[in-house]
Amino acid sequence: MSGPQPYRAMAHNNAWANHRLLSACAALPQEAFTAPRVGFFPTLRATLNHILVIDRFYLDAMEGGTLGPAAWADPEPCGTVEALRDAQAAVDRRLIAVVAGLDAAGLARAVSVHRGSRVQRERMDRLLLHLFQHQVHHRGQAHAMLSGTDVAPPQLDEFFATEEAGLRAGEFADLGWTEETVWGGG
Template sequence: MDVLRPYRAMAFNNLWANHRLLSACSALSAAEWVAPRTGFFPSLRATLNHILIIDHFYVDAMEGGTLGPVAWANREPCATLPELQAAQKAMDRRLIAVVEAAAGHDGLERIVSVHRGARIQHERLDRLLLHLFQHQIHHRGQAHAMLSGSSAPPPQLDEFFSVGEAELRAGEFAALGISEARVWGEG
């Protein structure tokens, strides 16, 4: 049994969903990108930058780094959409690499040290991954709702696991350099 399969699939789903969401944002004007919107964060730019900085915080820890709260010192490190697209894609690939590296000796049970400023949290890798995936889905949902009130139609984000929708993903997967076989650990 491939215990990494669900984690690998979620990491690739994260890459794909961020790609789709950020691509949809490319239809926005610069003013719409930063326009005040209803949500936990006040704009699409702020919400999507938040996803990036929290990814940075956790992925760094999962890689053995000690970045800690410095990750969110700049709440919006990417002012433009192209900057954010490039940074998020690179971060998503780092997350995939973390998951794929879990095939090693300690696997998903490896203890990760998360530097939280005044203290260090020790958490299993599988639990941190689940937390991070939930965080990403939560805030992508907020951004998706924000897009509903803009000139750009929000993209479909929940067809990743549907076998019947493989054709939908084929072109996007090719553009991202991934395949169904790699996602599911079948080649």
């Protein structure tokens, strides 16, 4: 697997992991979602909103925008799991669309990341890897926080590695995907 295909798979896996984690969080009462917890951010709501806000920041840059630091003017734009799940799913669909349109030249192109006082130029492939790592890092923190609640944390690290398509079929249907959507013809 080479070229843009690994990035396409990562974008889908990213959306799938967000879907799983936010679906689990939907079983929490609002008080548990906003309760203080041990982590870099003090609550599940703050941690999951941080993922959303930073996704918006980097995705805007990947799409050629100039949003920059205005992206985090409101660090918790979504007060409920339901609002966050909808907003994150929309951003995940945008990321999948950006990656779906990439070829080798698109992966190597420079992206302008507006950082307020300066504009950082970064290759698309490197920016994507950074974004995926950021997601994994903070989803892991949220996963650990969720383990301190009455809701069991979902499996997040399968990366479509098993042949248990039946277990994924419902989630893939929820997301509008098939195995072909994720992996293409190969």
